[in-house]
Amino acid sequence: MLTRSQSHAESGFKRFYQLFKSEQAFVLTQLEGITAENDRRTYVSLLLQRLMCLYFLQKRGFLDSNTAYLSTHLERIQEHYGQDQFFRHFLLPLFHSKLSNSRASYAASPLFGNVPLLAFQLFALHPLELRYANIQIADRAFVHLFAFFDTYQWQLKEDQIQAENTLTAAIFAYICEHTSDQKQVGAYYTGTDVSTYITNNTIISYLFKAVQASYPAAFSSDTSIWQLLQRRPERYIQRVIRERTYLPAEASHEYRARQKRYKMLTAILSAGTINHIHAFITYNLDIFQFALDVIEDCEQLDWLLAFYTNIEQISILDPTCGSGAFLMAALHLLKTLYKACLQRMYALIEQHQLPDHSSRLSSNPVSLNRYNSLLQQIQQHHSLDHYILTSIITHNLYGVDLMPEAIEVCKLRLFMALLDHTECIEDIQPLLALQQNIRCGNALVGLIHDPEPAHPQAYQLSPAAEAHENADYGYKKNDRANNQPFHWFSAFPHRMQQGGFDIIIGNPPFVEYHKIKHSYQIQGYEKESCGNLYAAVIERSLALCRSEMSHLGLIVPLSICSGNRFKRLRQIIRQSTSPIWLSNFEIFPSRLFESAFQRLSILLAQRAKTPFRPALYVTGVKRWYAAERPHLINLISYTHVKSKASGSIFPKLASSLHEQIMQKILQKGKEARLESILHTEPTPYFVYYQEATNYWLKATCRVPFYKKNGKIMHPPHGRFLFLANEQLAHTVMALLNCSLFYLWFATYADSFHLSQSLVKSFPTGNALYTIAALPDLAIQLEEEIQRNAQMSTRNTRSGTRQKKPGYLIELEEYRMHSSKALLDEIDRVLASYFGFTNEELDFIINYDIKYRMGKKEYANSTLWPPAGAATLQL
Known part of the structure; x- marks a missing residue:
């Protein structure tokens, strides 16, 4: 589990980073000598990284045995050379002549005192420092920055953090991975x-x-x-x-x-x-x-x-x-x-x-x-x-x-x-x-x-x-x-x-x-x-x-x-x-x-x-x-995973009971699958469902309302299943909405895309389509979906990079959790057909229920912890 120390670190890093960005913006206003905006940002990031490294060293006493080394020398440079000389007369020589060196003497110098030879590339002469010969940063940037850094505890040890204002060297990773183009390089901060x-x-x-x-x-x-x-x-x-x-x-x-x-x-x-x-x-x-x-x-x-x-x-x-x-x-x-x-x-x-x-x-x-x-x-x-x-x-x-x-x-x-x-x-x-x-x-x-x-x-x-x-x-x-x-x-x-x-x-x-x-x-x-x-x-x-x-x-x-x-x-x-x-x-x-x-x-x-x-x-x-x-x-x-039936995929199973349920379903596939009753050409009878899926699969025997910029059309990413008659269409509709089919989807899909191949491959057997209760429940469900549906309006933002215009979209949103009782009735009918035990049915009905129903609805149910139950305090 996340320890209190780890929790302190991650919450502290997040808060530091938000303030750090403001400090970064202020230093940018004090920077002169670099013209290109990207170069300016790059150089300020480099400077802040260098200074943070020095803060860890000085707090450990490795900079002339002075835990306030940087502030002390800022004051000394101002006394001897006047304002705005700290960067060029002290920091740059410290970076390039001392800290990036591996061969110089350890003897203390009058300017720097006794500092270590790190040979870090971080402090070496940077290409931007070669390209721009007259970089200058005003003293007020460092006064402001040091005051901010001084509000934190700087600790070399990355574990055993006792307070949220403690920073460790892991902060470098946090900043690096939050400032990189994460979508481009696929780099993310790992907990x-x-x-x-x-x-x-x-x-x-x-x-x-x-x-x-x-x-x-x-x-x-x-x-x-x-x-x-x-x-x-x-x-x-x-x-x-x-x-x-x-x-x-x-x-x-x-x-x-x-x-x-x-x-x-x-x-x-x-x-x-x-x-x-x-x-x-x-x-x-x-x-x-x-x-x-x-x-x-x-x-x-x-x-x-x-x-x-x-x-x-x-x-x-x-x-x-x-x-x-x-x-x-x-x-x-x-x-x-x-x-x-x-x-x-x-x-x-x-x-x-x-x-x-x-x-x-x-x-x-x-x-x-x-x-x-x-x-x-x-x-x-x-x-x-x-x-x-x-x-x-x-x-x-x-x-x-x-x-x-x-x-x-x-x-x-x-x-x-x-x-x-x-x-x-x-x-x-x-x-x-x-x-x-x-x-x-x-x-x-x-x-x-x-x-x-x-x-x-x-x-x-x-x-x-x-x-x-x-x-x-x-x-x-x-x-x-x-x-x-x-x-x-x-x-x-x-x-x-x-x-x-x-x-x-x-x-x-x-x-x-x-x-x-x-x-x-x-x-x-x-x-x-x-x-x-x-x-x-x-x-x-x-x-x-x-x-x-x-x-x-x-x-x-x-x-x-x-x-x-x-x-x-x-x-x-x-x-x-x-x-x-x-x-x-x-x-x-x-x-x-x-x-x-x-x-x-x-x-x-x-x-x-x-x-x-x-x-x-x-x-x-x-x-x-x-x-x-x-x-x-x-x-x-x-x-x-004991079954060989998973074939070329890695099924996602929550328990051995989960696998038992899948095996009973798959057994029916030896007789027939859903694709056996589907028509390849359009018919008057269909089931419409959304390919994009999250907590609920949404299938109806009608097309939901959807209007984009005033024009009524089919919603995007919708799919049709065509059938021979109305009874079959309602049977399939009942099947696609129930928790059993959601479990099938959660086991074999990617948790988002409901592909036609997965729908068609659902093992139904032949007798499923003769169960009279299923089309009757589907008709009730369709009526209930309509009663609970809400109209929603969305304004999509224009995409300047992709040169895409924005859209005004009106759509019909289904609130499937409001029909959970009716969906459970469908699952009970299917449980009898597939031969599920009471324990297996309970697993199906309650799979992901806490999240599918949402905090408010689920908290008001009888499944929430009983009143007065002791809860672990983090």
Whole structure:
């Protein structure tokens, strides 16, 4: 769940950003010497980023041991040089001569005092500073800006935020991803709970499987590792599941389902039936706590060293890393695991120490030598944390991104995490690994493998690779300037010699390929990546995975589950991975990413050799109100897809009961589907429905009123189903409006487009059309829809970019929730026909009911929490 610290961070960042934009606008008014408006905005953004970085450093005492370094020197410059000299006489020399340097002396200078040598590209001479030689910014801009910055607490540590006025280095990512053209580049700010969920489940799963390969006996079903679950089952069940009171906005039936889940998980854990790390993902257990407990409970130095060695060697890649949300989440996780292992090893050695300083802990001298070697390495650093973070940044984390500014922010965040455990200025050293491991380039364009493998692996292309076009995801030579081709074998030679990466995580761009084709072209992917870049990133990620134990964790659009374009992508995933986990998220009433109007899925998978039938675990499409967001991720509940009938799609199932219902429906498809009674040519009898669908499917035997700029016409995106007679038309109308058909749509569609193919494929059987009650209920429903309908007027805005005029639209809006009682009657009739149990019917009628009915109507129903029920206070 979102912790109080994370909640403080995200709400604080949002409020800071709103004020930050006003400060940015004020600095623009004080800027001289740059004429082009875009250049002016770019330079002010760069300046503010530089100054924010300095604020973090000065608050830590790294700028001449003065926590008010900038304000102090502003006053001094004004005293010695007069007004409006601070920028040119102090800041620019500080940026270019000191902070961007890696070779100058650490000796304090009369002007700057004692400041670190960072070698940050952020402070290097910028092209705009070369183009415009007379840039000037008035002192009042800095007085105003410093006063604003001084109202905040500047903290290098990105976790453990105690107040909403605390800023961490993550603010750089927030600003970067909110100021970029998000629709163009598909970059969105990733919430901490999402990145933590993905990193924990991929990294820890991999580590356990890697250690198990070396110590299989330690992971047998009756070992102490799995007995931890039996001894303290509640410790590994998410706290929100264990909560006895109602959660915010939780309905009565949801509360009962959560309590039932709690009992089920307790029984499974207590019975000792879980003996595989993947079960922690499937049951959404606390895998992080389990990893820590296994380390703390370990009594074998050899095993601990094996675990530690795998942590040291694990390679984690974000191929579209942006400003580093996932790499920072990985860093926080690895830091905890590193430290837990080292501290446990130290405790074991102390516990078994002999008078002659030898140990009875292990008869293997290699293990003791390895431990002593570790101690020597740690002693070369001024703290254990500094050693751990240096090791993680140097050996474990890799990132690539097309945007140079995002890459610089990513490097900055990683370096600041290290600075948080640095004691004095002299200990700050530029970290070469950041330049080598965090790289700017196009992850989709370039070669994975050197076509001339015998050529020395260096940071340059071999002659054969230079000439090798259109192979191994190649590129066109005339596009190289825009492509920024990234050749993996030359950028990361050691990793690629090892076969690739152990963990690939991230948030790929959700961008249609046709929108970027003018900038760069990708080749070698399935039909140009199925038309969207995220599909190409998945393909490339699978190609970069090192071994069968490698794990994948990506946030992708919901279209991965059932979009027709992505059929081949799903085949690739099925052929390359097992198990597969997919959790799915709606955009109404709330969105996973505030700025992304995109239905999303979280894909977790393990690389595997062409599995015969991969294990697939899915969720339904989850909706939520804002009050429910803190618990959203920890309430994820997967369903094991057991049926083969899902075919080429990934169904979205909320429970095993949900799958049972679908199987009973599909059984009828062996007799007939809806398409069997449809006419290909128009008839007087039809059902009209809207293709765009959200909470309700809206189907009638008439065309709704629609007028645009005074002209009556058919509404856009409407579809017709033509039938032989009125009775059939009313039967089909009843079917399309009911909750059962909504459940069919929610399971197999993309949660928005109701395609004709999905409608036609609904399994009806033959006897459905003989049920007399259905057309009678449809007639009543049509009358009720008309009584409850409301006329609405909308003025659409003109599109200046697309040169589209605005429109005055009058339309008839249906309020389907007002007919819920009648729709339930239709579902009861269908339940008898399909053979649904009372439990299955209850599931159908109440599926998404809280959101479909709306807060006001649902809150007044008997399904809301009973009066006086205790509710969890956040």
